[in-house]
Amino acid sequence: MMMNASVKKGILGLALVIPSFLILFFVVIVPIVYAIRESLIDENGSGFGLANYIRLFTEPTMRKNIIYTLNVTIVSTLLSLVISYSLAVYLRFGHGWVVKWINRLYFIPMFVPGVIATYGLITMYGNHGWLSRLLLLIGIDTFPKIIYDYNGLVLANLWFNIPFATMLLSSALAAVPNSVIESARDAGANIGQLFFRFVLPLSYKTMWVAITFIFMGVIGSFTAPFLIGANSPQVLGVAMQQVFSNYQETHTASAMAVLMFLLCSVMGYFYIRTMGKEG
Amino acid sequence: MNTTVESQLSIRNLSKVFKTGDGVRNISLDIAKGEMVTLLGPSGCGKTTVLRSIGGFLEPDHGDILIRGNSVLNLPPEKRPTAMVFQSYNLWPHMTVYENLAFGLKIRKYKKPDIEREVTAALELVQLSSAASKNPTQLSGGQQQRVALARALLLKPDVLLLDEPFSALDAKLRMEMREELRDIQTLTEMTMVFVTHDQEEALSISDRIVVMHGGQIEQLSTPQEIYDAPQSSFVASFIGRINVLKGVSDGQHITVGELRVPNPNVALPIGDCIVAVRPEDIYLSTQAGGLEGQIRQVMVLGHYAEISVNYKEETLKVFVPREQAATLHPGQSISLMFHKMNVFPAISVSEVAPRQEAHA
Numbered sequence: 059m060m061m062n063a064s065v066k067k068g069i070l071g072l073a074l075v076i077p078s079f080l081i082l083f084f085v086v087i088v089p090i091v092y093a094i095r096e097s098l099i100d101e102n103g104s105g106f107g108l109a110n111y112i113r114l115f116t117e118p119t120m121r122k123n124i125i126y127t128l129n130v131t132i133v134s135t136l137l138s139l140v141i142s143y144s145l146a147v148y149l150r151f152g153h154g155w156v157v158k159w160i161n162r163l164y165f166i167p168m169f170v171p172g173v174i175a176t177y178g179l180i181t182m183y184g185n186h187g188w189l190s191r192l193l194l195l196i197g198i199d200t201f202p203k204i205i206y207d208y209n210g211l212v213l214a215n216l217w218f219n220i221p222f223a224t225m226l227l228s229s230a231l232a233a234v235p236n237s238v239i240e241s242a243r244d245a246g247a248n249i250g251q252l253f254f255r256f257v258l259p260l261s262y263k264t265m266w267v268a269i270t271f272i273f274m275g276v277i278g279s280f281t282a283p284f285l286i287g288a289n290s291p292q293v294l295g296v297a298m299q300q301v302f303s304n305y306q307e308t309h310t311a312s313a314m315a316v317l318m319f320l321l322c323s324v325m326g327y328f329y330i331r332t333m334g335k336e337g
Numbered sequence: 338m339n340t341t342v343e344s345q346l347s348i349r350n351l352s353k354v355f356k357t358g359d360g361v362r363n364i365s366l367d368i369a370k371g372e373m374v375t376l377l378g379p380s381g382c383g384k385t386t387v388l389r390s391i392g393g394f395l396e397p398d399h400g401d402i403l404i405r406g407n408s409v410l411n412l413p414p415e416k417r418p419t420a421m422v423f424q425s426y427n428l429w430p431h432m433t434v435y436e437n438l439a440f441g442l443k444i445r446k447y448k449k450p451d452i453e454r455e456v457t458a459a460l461e462l463v464q465l466s467s468a469a470s471k472n473p474t475q476l477s478g479g480q481q482q483r484v485a486l487a488r489a490l491l492l493k494p495d496v497l498l499l500d501e502p503f504s505a506l507d508a509k510l511r512m513e514m515r516e517e518l519r520d521i522q523t524l525t526e527m528t529m530v531f532v533t534h535d536q537e538e539a540l541s542i543s544d545r546i547v548v549m550h551g552g553q554i555e556q557l558s559t560p561q562e563i564y565d566a567p568q569s570s571f572v573a574s575f576i577g578r579i580n581v582l583k584g585v586s587d588g589q590h591i592t593v594g595e596l597r598v599p600n601p602n603v604a605l606p607i608g609d610c611i612v613a614v615r616p617e618d619i620y621l622s623t624q625a626g627g628l629e630g631q632i633r634q635v636m637v638l639g640h641y642a643e644i645s646v647n648y649k650e651e652t653l654k655v656f657v658p659r660e661q662a663a664t665l666h667p668g669q670s671i672s673l674m675f676h677k678m679n680v681f682p683a684i685s686v687s688e689v690a691p692r693q694e695a696h697a
Contacts (some may be wrong), residue, residue: 240394240425241485245415245441245492257439259431 082157090319096312110313119290124317126291130208132276133217138272141216142223147257149224150231150237167221180286205286211293214282219275230264230294233255237248243285248276266332273325277318294318342402345370345528346391346496351400353386354552360551361386364400368496368545371526373519373602378538378549379575384532385500387549390532393417394500404495420494424501426481428473434460434468434484441492449564459487462521479510480667486518490525499531503538511535515542548572570681573613580619584612584680591680595629596647602680609683616643616656618677621665627674635665646671 098106114120149161168174182188183204190201203211234257242256258265280295287296294314303309346368354360361383368374376384389395391402393414396651401408409417422425428437438456447455460466463483473481480501489497499518503511519542522529533539539546540560548555548571554567567573574581583594586607591600593612618628620642631649642662646656653673657665666670 177630235425235427237423237425237427238429240414241421241423242440243427244419244421245488246415246444247440248415250442251444256429256431 085244087195091316093312093319094129097316099309101307104328108297110310111151113310114317115249120297122291123294123297126208127277128321129292130211130215130271130283130293131188134212134276135272136267138223139217139220139269142227142268143265145220145224146227146231147253149228150234164224165221168178169223172218173285175217176282176285178216179217179286183210183213207288210286211288213274214286215279218279218282219272223272226264226268226271227261232260236258263332263335265330270329274322277321293300308336344368345372345405346530347401347403347406348387348391349401349403350401351387351390351397351399353390354644357582358387359383359552361549364554366547366554366557368528368530372527373529373531373542374535375531375539375543375546376549377536377546377575378535378555379534382549383552384547384549386552388421388498388500388530390418390604391496392421403457407618418495419498420489420492421498421500421666422485422489422502424504426473426478426505428481428484428488428650429551431468432471432473434465434471437473437484438488439493441488445492447684455491459491460490461486462490462524463517469693478506479514483517484508486521486683490521490527495528497529498529501525501534504533504535518542527548538542538696542568542575543658548575552573565622565677567613567679570611570613571680573679577615578654579613579615580651582612582653583616583683584610586610588681596628596674598675598678601678602682604684605680611683612678613681614653614675614678616654618675619644620656620674620676621655621657621661621671622674625672627672630671630673632665632667632669632671634667635662637662648673 091278097110098108100107101107114124145160145164148165149157150303154244180187184190185201185203185205187205193199202209204213238256238260241251242252247255277293278295279293280299282294283293287293292300294317298311298314298318301307301314344367346366348364348366351364352362354362356617359381364383364387366374366387376387378384380667386395390397391409393409394431397410404412404418408528409419424666426435428602431438435456438459439452442452442455449657456469457466459602460469463486465480465483468476468484473484476484482505488503497527501515506514515538521527522542531542539564543560545557545558546560546563550571555564558566558568563572563576567576573579582593586589586592586600586605586609588605588607589600590597591610591612606671628648630646630653631676632644633647633652634645636643636645637659640659641656642659642665644657644662644665646653646655
């Protein structure tokens, strides 16, 4: 049978798409479907249902963990964003040797592996760490609990996320021309108006990229919370691992994974919506 | 220069020198209300430095800038009673044309109906009423610059600063915008300081021109005076086209080759001098008595013709009416005489501006 040109082209097109589709299918779609299926099976294996999800939201420990995770994630994301934005603005519009040095140093944490950085934070901020010992030298013998606590976890998240977010935002701010700032000042804009009416709208998309990446990174983090988080409540990543390995409740662990996936999807939705916007 | 109370803008002994050595030194300038003054000069002459200092984007090393009698030196750009039209339009890409125009009024706390009225009027003034809801990127270069102009005019500045606003536009559009700007200036009676390196632009729109060179003012006069009576060989060669010849002065007379003419410059020292003659001020004659030259080329340029005449090692340019051009042909011997000329001390021979630049 003769094939006409457009059919041939169509087949070629499909052939080119199939490899990437297969990878996507087996690496992303199948595991998701499998996880969803697992999460719907009762823990005793008796049948399908929402029992695992009901348990996530009714069992006090589980509920606490979810709220705790959201709390840590949102606070860490917002703090990272505010600090990196300030830093990026300062690097973009400031002058002098301080700017020069910050520019050279700020991304160093990105090159320190997470485990090492976490132990570094423990030795620095721990109850008998460097900081408390230094404070003792000048007569301060009360030291707040940072490590193995909420604060330490947020601090670790800041350490991991600020450099990357600053780098992203710096490149966005570099694309804001001086001339725009000058003409805005010429029109009478003060510092606040400059930021909220010009700098922010012109780097808005990158801000969402930063928010999305920080959010996803923090909500799914494991190493830092495992090493310096409190025993209870725990973030979802650590709790999931315990439910999965220690209690061997794989179906509940799957439900937790699906929940985390849904939380990330919300972020993903905003991200895609922002990226799709014109201008 | 004496500062009068009426001065809308007064620049006093302004100096700003950059690390590169460029900049301006000891500039003083007074501009009256409603005046259009152009800062003209080649790149690096310091004209933009002066403008940006007025706008508050540069901090001078010395000197003072007064607007309506008050020093603005300590005011940041957003507090100065100035508005600037930038070379690169500088419209804000995340706002519509309307929002671009309304922004300045909004932060000046105008009421909404007032903003609407003012913006509409400003858009009408620059003939862009239909573009209000458009994005700046949807407009052509000329339209964008019109919006930028409207945006600056709306702020009703005491002094409007224009930094080579038309240099990114093509020649025809540039000419149209020039006329439009002059109309707007006449209509609004706004004080304007205009920076350009285009001498034609400067001659056509200015009440007065400040010719700058090497960070200093070479001459400050009306366009006509600048053209007719340049005070230095730099000004003579930068503004319009000019032929430069060597001459000798004995105080009373100037001798150029075979020509001996009365000295028009009483301040000229005795000895070698530079004689500058505009192409339209040379008279070509078949009768002897002038400089004896030979026609090299006849180029008819519409209503006039440009004649190149070899005189010794020089090639002189002469403009003649096209009727006369018809009687001239290459190779012909011809005698040149001057209607008018400018003479300068020979010492400034090295300061003669590269002519091509002025015509770029």
